[in-house]
Amino acid sequence: MSAEEQTCVDISPLIFRQLFDRETCTFTYILGCQATKEAIIIDPVIGLVERDAKLIKELGLKLKYGMNTHVHADHITGTGKLKEIFAGCKSIVSKRSGAKADEFVDQGDQVMFGNQTLECRCTPGHTDGCMTYVCHDHKMAFTGDALLIRGCGRTDFQQGDSGRLFDSVHSQILSLPGGYKLYVAHDYKGCTITTVAEEKQFNPRLTQTKEKFMEIMANLNLSAPKYIDKAVPANMMCGYVAE
């Protein structure tokens, strides 16, 4: 292709916002169909629901789904609270997560909002129910904790399994075209985005052999997430905290 390459597409425009929680370094994503205003939110954080709801309203969007990439251990999801604010909003999670939600998704399912579609890909290994949501029209994927920028989610609690994570990431995420933009659930160094091509070349863990990767993951010696005892049970039911 020439330097001045011709980009000529016929796809429905997307309204897109990336949001950040400074406390847990969690990214939340709002995706809206420009034409119909139907929208979804991925991985909202309970303490920031007011911020997110205000923005959704200002953008003139109708929230159809509150989705999680997985049952988080580091923060409580905001999907339950968002359902209270936006009548008709439904929660979505992987059926393999064991969590409660209004709708469940599995490998190959499609989530539709307006003229936009997300393909669901199972990427277990950090947890059993980890899901990557792929928007082919806009060449974007939301990887949750399966793949992080130059890293990946830990595999030492919940249903962590490093061999399984390696296979998931390679077969479901790094198999996408190199130019696909990857939006992750966390970044601790202030990065906001990566691509398939970048991670295939520069991810220090996932460019290793499976055996070496498993060895690295077995020797991270990380401390437990601060809120895991509260977060996991709450996230099994849309963030509603048991009294």
Place this chain on the structure above:
Amino acid sequence: MSAEEQTCVDISPLIFRQLFDRETCTFTYILGCQATKEAIIIDPVIGLVERDAKLIKELGLKLKYGMNTHVHADHITGTGKLKEIFAGCKSIVSKRSGAKADEFVDQGDQVMFGNQTLECRCTPGHTDGCMTYVCHDHKMAFTGDALLIRGCGRTDFQQGDSGRLFDSVHSQILSLPGGYKLYVAHDYKGCTITTVAEEKQFNPRLTQTKEKFMEIMANLNLSAPKYIDKAVPANMMCGYVAE
């Protein structure tokens, strides 16, 4: 236009990265010309230069300019350090800032890197030398502290002048087409982007009359930035700290 609107463009693709400093909530931007790999960085933070340099190298970019939107009071710029890492990289700042740099820009000047162009617009009011850089091809503007998401930079130190800031933002930023994406120098609530249309409708300060805006700005009662005594003198000379 129909819902499935036709987008047909003939512009040179841009490599773009937004980066965040969790300590001072500062955004740094890397823009690279896909075709030629020439690149610039806007508002780098001295403590994160290694992160930024690593990413610039991984993306295969050649850093042409290290630019500042203004003489920051809250952090020390990384342009000096980046010049040491990337041979040939030059620093740029507004000639109205009074700061030292390799090149100076003023109203209407253009900064070119590869096939990409930024238009320089003077937006004084937070400081005398505040500059907004506009990339018309990609409908983006980098507003520094002149305009923040649902806010604006303070006007109570350096050469702060709230009436001037009001005029700058309205004449140079909010006069751009509504769909232009605005990338700011800071956000303290985890938002990452806004648009001209959004700020024209929802900015709580800048949707007021000039008189009301000046009254709001005169009554913010903010404490001084933590690092102002070190940051301002260092930023007058590309972040080199006087021994």
